[in-house]
Amino acid sequence: MLIGRxxxxxxxxPASGYFGATGRSIQDLSISNGExxxxxxxDLYNRYLDEQVATEEAGFDAVMLNEHHSTPFCMGGTVNTExxxxxxxxxxxxxxLNGNVLPxxxxxxxxxxxxxxxxxxxxxxxxxxxxxxxxxxxxxxxxQPPFNxxxxxxxxxxxxxxxxxxxxxxxxxxxxxxxxxNPWMRPYQKPHPQIMIPGVVSKNTVKWAxxxxxxxxxxxxxxxxxxxxxxxxxxxxxxxxxxxxxxxIGYLFKVHVEETEELAYEVGKKFLDGPxxxxxxxxxxxxxxxxxxLPGLTDRKNLLPTGQVGFVAAxxxxxxxxxxxxxxDEAKDDKAAEPAPxxxxxxxxxxxxxxxxxxxxxxxxxxxxxSVIPKIRHVLETLRPGTIFFWDGDGAMxxxxxxxxxxxxxxxxxxxxxxxxxxxxxxxxxxVDTQTNEPIPQLExxxxxxx
Amino acid sequence: MPEDAVGIVRWKGGELTVTTATAIATQxxxxxxxxxxxxxxxxxxxxxxxxxxxxxxxxxxxxxxxKLAAQFRVITPDLPGFGESERPDWAREPRxxxxxxxxxxxxxxxxxxxxxxxxxxxxxxxxxxxxxxxxLKSLVLVGAAGLKPREGEIVDQMLIEHAAYxxxxxxxxxxxxxxxxxxxxxxxKDIWEFSRIMTARVSWSPYMFSRRLPHLLCExxxxxxxxxxxxxxxxxxxSGLQYAERIPNARLEVVPNAGHLVEWDAPxxxxxxxxxxxxx
Numbered sequence: 001m002l003i004g005r006x007x008x009x010x011x012x013x014p015a016s017g018y019f020g021a022t023g024r025s026i027q028d029l030s031i032s033n034g035e036x037x038x039x040x041x042x043d044l045y046n047r048y049l050d051e052q053v054a055t056e057e058a059g060f061d062a063v064m065l066n067e068h069h070s071t072p073f074c075m076g077g078t079v080n081t082e083x084x085x086x087x088x089x090x091x092x093x094x095x096x097l098n099g100n101v102l103p104x105x106x107x108x109x110x111x112x113x114x115x116x117x118x119x120x121x122x123x124x125x126x127x128x129x130x131x132x133x134x135x136x137x138x139x140x141x142x143x144q145p146p147f148n149x150x151x152x153x154x155x156x157x158x159x160x161x162x163x164x165x166x167x168x169x170x171x172x173x174x175x176x177x178x179x180x181x182n183p184w185m186r187p188y189q190k191p192h193p194q195i196m197i198p199g200v201v202s203k204n205t206v207k208w209a210x211x212x213x214x215x216x217x218x219x220x221x222x223x224x225x226x227x228x229x230x231x232x233x234x235x236x237x238x239x240x241x242x243x244x245x246x247x248x249i250g251y252l253f254k255v256h257v258e259e260t261e262e263l264a265y266e267v268g269k270k271f272l273d274g275p276x277x278x279x280x281x282x283x284x285x286x287x288x289x290x291x292x293x294l295p296g297l298t299d300r301k302n303l304l305p306t307g308q309v310g311f312v313a314a315x316x317x318x319x320x321x322x323x324x325x326x327x328x329d330e331a332k333d334d335k336a337a338e339p340a341p342x343x344x345x346x347x348x349x350x351x352x353x354x355x356x357x358x359x360x361x362x363x364x365x366x367x368x369x370x371s372v373i374p375k376i377r378h379v380l381e382t383l384r385p386g387t388i389f390f391w392d393g394d395g396a397m398x399x400x401x402x403x404x405x406x407x408x409x410x411x412x413x414x415x416x417x418x419x420x421x422x423x424x425x426x427x428x429x430x431x432v433d434t435q436t437n438e439p440i441p442q443l444e445x446x447x448x449x450x451x
Numbered sequence: 452m453p454e455d456a457v458g459i460v461r462w463k464g465g466e467l468t469v470t471t472a473t474a475i476a477t478q479x480x481x482x483x484x485x486x487x488x489x490x491x492x493x494x495x496x497x498x499x500x501x502x503x504x505x506x507x508x509x510x511x512x513x514x515x516x517x518k519l520a521a522q523f524r525v526i527t528p529d530l531p532g533f534g535e536s537e538r539p540d541w542a543r544e545p546r547x548x549x550x551x552x553x554x555x556x557x558x559x560x561x562x563x564x565x566x567x568x569x570x571x572x573x574x575x576x577x578x579x580x581x582x583x584x585x586x587l588k589s590l591v592l593v594g595a596a597g598l599k600p601r602e603g604e605i606v607d608q609m610l611i612e613h614a615a616y617x618x619x620x621x622x623x624x625x626x627x628x629x630x631x632x633x634x635x636x637x638x639x640k641d642i643w644e645f646s647r648i649m650t651a652r653v654s655w656s657p658y659m660f661s662r663r664l665p666h667l668l669c670e671x672x673x674x675x676x677x678x679x680x681x682x683x684x685x686x687x688x689x690s691g692l693q694y695a696e697r698i699p700n701a702r703l704e705v706v707p708n709a710g711h712l713v714e715w716d717a718p719x720x721x722x723x724x725x726x727x728x729x730x731x
Contacts, residue, residue, distance in 0.1 A: 139610070144655045146648050290612055295647040 001421035002387040002428035003414060004062030004096055005055045006252055007394045007402075009048045010274050011072040013040055030288070031072060044075060045082075051393055051402050052086055055093065058410030062094040062127070064252070064389050066198075067101055069140035080114045087122035094430075095122055096389075098198040098217060098252075099129030103151035104141035109178060112159040115193065116185040124188040129196040129217070130156060132205065132298075135291030146296030149204060151175045156195075163192040194429060196250065196387075201303045203232065210236035210244065215429045217250030218306065220391060223362055223382050225305035226251065230383060232304065246386030246425070247432040253379060255390040256366040256397075257408040267405075268366025269355050273396035369412035376413070377420055386428040388417075475520040477512055482528075484554045487537040491528040491555075495520030498588070500565045500729055501528070503552065503572030505712075506596075506608065506654070507617060508533045508646030510639065515714040518722035523565070523729060528555060530575065532649035534642075544653050545571070545597070545661070549578035556586045563588040565729035569714060570686070571596050571650065574659065577694070580675075581667035589728050590675040592694055593721065594683055594711045596659040603687035605659045609651065613643050622682035622710035630715065659686075668697035675701035676728040680709035680716060 016035065052063045065082055068074035076082065083095050095118065105111050119126040132152050138145045154173045161169070167182030187193055197209040198217040209216040210233045218226045230249055237244035254271055258264035358364040365375045380388070390409065393402030420426075433440050477494035492512060500523040502516065509529060519525045531551045532538040542548060552575060556564060564586050568576030573595020580590050596605065608616040614635050618627040631639065675698045679691040688705070695703035704724055709716035 142656055144651060146652045290610060293613075293644070294609065295644065295651040 001246075001418065001426045002061045002094070002430055003417060004064045004094070004387070004389040005060050005393075005406075005409075006064040006066070006098075006389040006391045007048065007051070008066060008068075008073055009044065009075040010394060011036075011041070011075055012044060012274055012396065013037060013072070016072075033070075041075070047399050048075070049082065049085060049089070051399065051406070052093075053090055054403060054406050056090045058406045059414050060093060060409075062096045062389070063090070064096040064098055066098055067131075067137075068134070069101075069104075069137050071136055080111075080118065083118050083126070084114075084121060087118050087125065090122075090125075092125075094125050094127050096127040096196065097129050098196060098219075099131045101133035101137045101141075102130045102155040103132055103148040104137050104143040105155060106143075108155040108158055108176060109162060109181060109183060111155075112162040113183045113185055115159075116163065116183065116187045119188045119193050120185065122188075124193075126187075126189070126193040127196055128193045129198050131198055132202065135288075135294040135297055138294055138297060139291060145294040147175060148297050153208070160192060160195075163187050196429070198250075198252075199304075201306050202298060203304050206233050206304060207236050209233070210248075211240055213237075213240075213242065213248065213434045215248050215250050215387060215434055217252060217387065217389075218383075219252045220254060220363070221306040223379065227383055228305035242437060245427065245432060245437065246384050247427050247429045247434050247437075249383065249385040250387035250389070251379065251383050251385040252389040252391055253362070254364045254366075254392070254394075255372060255376065255409075255413075256364075256392050256401075257369055257372055257405045257413055258366070259368065259404075259408070261368055261371065264366045264368060264371075267397065267401050268359070268364055270396040270401065271364055271366075271394060272355055272358075274394075369408055369416070372413060373416045373420075376417055380417075380420060380424055380426060384424070384426060386426050386431070475512075475517060477520075482555050482558050484531075484551050484558060485539070487531055487539055487551070489528060489531060489537070489551070489555055490535040491526055493524060493526040495523055495525045497523040498563055498565065498729060499524045499526060499561045500567060500725065501526045501556065501561070503528070503566070503568040503575050504530060504533065505569050506571035506646060506650040506659075507613075507643050510642065513714070514718040515722055515725075518718060519725060522726055526559070526561075528552065530572065530649075532652065533646050538649065538652075542653050545574045546578045546582070548653060549575045549582060553579050553583050553586075562586055565589045565591065565725065567591040567593065567725055568595055569593045570711065571654065571659065573597065574654075574661075574664075577664060577668065577671075578661070580671045580673055581664065584671060584673045587673045589731065590671070590673045590698075591678060591725050591728050592675065592691075593678045593713050594680060594686055595677070595690070595694060596654075596686060597661055597664050598690045598693045599657070599660040599662075600687035600689040601693070602689055605687070605690075606685045607658055608647065609655075609658070613647065614640065616685075617643065617712075619684050620710055620712040620715075622680060622684075622708055622716050626716065660690075665693065665697060668694070669699065671698045672700065674728070674731060676724060677701055677703045678713060678721065678724055679703065679705050680711055680713045681705050681707045682709065683711045685711035 055063050063086065065076055065079045066074060067076045067079040069077050079097055083097055086095050100111060102108065115126060115128050132148050138148060154175050158171055158173065158176055162181055162183060163186065168180050171178040171181055196215045196217055197205060198219055199205045200219050200221060206216055206229060216233050218229060233248065234244045256264060256268050258267055359366065362375060362379060365372055392405050431440055475494040477492050479490060479492050482489045482491060494512065500519055502525065509527065516525050516527055529536040531548055532542065539547065539551065566576050566579065566587055573592040574597035576590060577592060577595060577597050580587060606619065618624050621627050677691050677694045679688050691703050695701045706713055706717050706720050713721050
């Protein structure tokens with residue numbers, strides 16, 4: 001099993017008014033960067049880099065970074081810059097980018113160059129992940145939403161070719177043209193860094209990932225619909241003549257650990273505070289229905305089971321009435337779907353389940369090692385992922401909150417989870433080749449369990 | 452929605468709403484152009500008046516068409532990629548749409564056409580005139596997109612909720628409700644959402660104007676009437692002034708108590724202006 005840690009690196013500004021559950025509402029595109037404090041930004045970027053180093057020291061196999069634009073909930077607008085620094089200041093951990101927003105790159109060769117550079121500086125520790133992005137990314141970098149999916153696919157094909165074929169060659173596609181592709185940097189890993197595809201709701205993307213036999217990582221979605229979405233991956237895999245195993249499945253979920261249950265309960269609540277990602281369970285911000293309904297960005301009739309859950313639907317601009325019609329059982333169980341949102345076309349409401357509900361449904365796991373470990377086991381047994389990421393140190397959590405949790409994860413949680421993974425035979429994509437389903441020889445047998 | 456509000460809309464293979472009692476018999480036709488089936492509706496007899504719809508698509512045969520059809524042969528195409536007309540996947544700018552419409556006029560063998568363009572349709576009509584005006588008798592640009600205003604900005608429909616965008620097109624927002632009722636018919640919302648996909652394919656960036664069009668307008672010979680709602684809150688009137696300045700034989704007519712959606716705010720006045728222009 002590959003075990004990593006993730007944080008969105010939120011822009012935590014205690015003076016902003018949106019910090020805290022009762023603060024001012026955060027909606028996409030509603031906040032001017034006129035209030036951005038670069039001193040604070042400097043502190044936070046350095047704090048998060050320190051925490052990534054501490055993540056390695058705690059014994060994690062990977063640190064995971066993500067990319068969003070023009071929003072306080074994630075400071076990873078230039079995630080490759082962070083990754084490049086980590087390539088130099090860490091030694092062992094895999095640097096997982098989940099992921100670069102392919103369709104917003106007008107020049108994907110530049111991205112191919114940056115990633116190859118990171119892979120070389122880190123001596124082969126880059127795991128590259130690619131996403132289509134939310135509406136925010138398309139707006140921020142002015143990428144045409146109707147061509148989002150086409151550009152994603154073409155940029156992927158192009159970058160893989162730029163990494164693997166000897167240049168120079170010419171590329172004349174539907175969206176990208178190059179007269180001379182011959183980048184003077186090539187990935188350290190051969191044929192190229194592993195590609196991982198993260199997602200939340202798009203069925204197209206899962207299908208595409210399964211067709212390419214890339215590991216698919218579900219981002220903090222609820223267990224049952226997540227399981228159903230992985231079933232869809234397995235179904236596509238069988239249609240393509242192979243059996244998907246744990247090596248094809250990844251899952252990101254919120255885990256925080258403290259010495260006492262009382263403290264864990266209090267600090268875990270901070271997941272819900274601050275500028276959280278409105279797409280993922282645990283935020284009290286609201287999505288702009290405009291951003292989620294950008295013309296042609298996603299086919300809303302082609303969603304995964306996770307897309308039926310109230311809050312995801314709301315963040316995607318779908319109204320709860322329709323969700324209830326589409327999927328009555330899910331809506332009935334979804335406490336967050338109440339009260340009814342305004343009529344079609346109105347602002348999307350914050351439809352997050354409350355904290356206690358999230359603790360019950362495994363959306364947030366916060367406790368002492370003793371109480372957290374069985375819950376992690378439940379997640380592993382339910383989903384059978386070969387790659388997991390603990391999402392921690394987010395929302396309103398301080399550096400101290402992060403460090404206490406990291407310490408306990410290193411001393412108590414990680415060893416237990418590794419044992420569990422052995423017992424459940426959950427192999428990562430670094431132990432079993434996702435293309436061939438054959439075991440990958442491990443360089444050092446001693447660290448095999450670690451990835 | 453009010454019974455008499457909306458005309459005949461054909462959508463997803465069926466007649467969506469048949470409301471306005473159309474005295475004029477209309478028929479639908481399919482015209483193949485460049486391997487695409489382009490749909491149009493026509494009605495009335497007389498000199499041809501071709502109306503190009505907005506970026507929000509068409510809601511069908513409406514008050515403006517009905518009034519004009521008493522005097523003219525009125526032709527309302529679903530622009531390529533809108534309504535029932537096939538989408539040219541390759542189209543990247545309004546000029547591509549204009550070239551297809553130009554070929555459609557040829558296929559219909561129309562001459563002495565009065566070409567009316569509403570909003571985005573006006574952008575297409577202006578592009579068409581710069582490319583080929585042989586079949587045109589006159590041009591009417593109503594709140595036309597296509598030119599970057601020297602002051603102010605064109606309201607970006609991609610950044611606001613779509614019904615709110617349409618609402619802003621009326622001079623008096625109460626007219627939006629009078630027309631569409633307090634709750635928007637889901638099929639109309641669907642039409643708007645669908646239309647905007649094509650809009651985003653051909654006019655995402657720059658949004659609703661061309662940097663090349665202004666340099667070609669001085670070659671347009673067709674007599675042109677530029678119509679602007681006095682209360683247009685979508686496209687600054689300056690764009691209209693520029694059209695009137697750059698097209699040699701053009702004049703600007705400002706319609707009082709009308710917003711961007713002149714054909715819905717003041718259909719009678721607009722029909723009269725078009726009729727006068729078409730019979731000069």
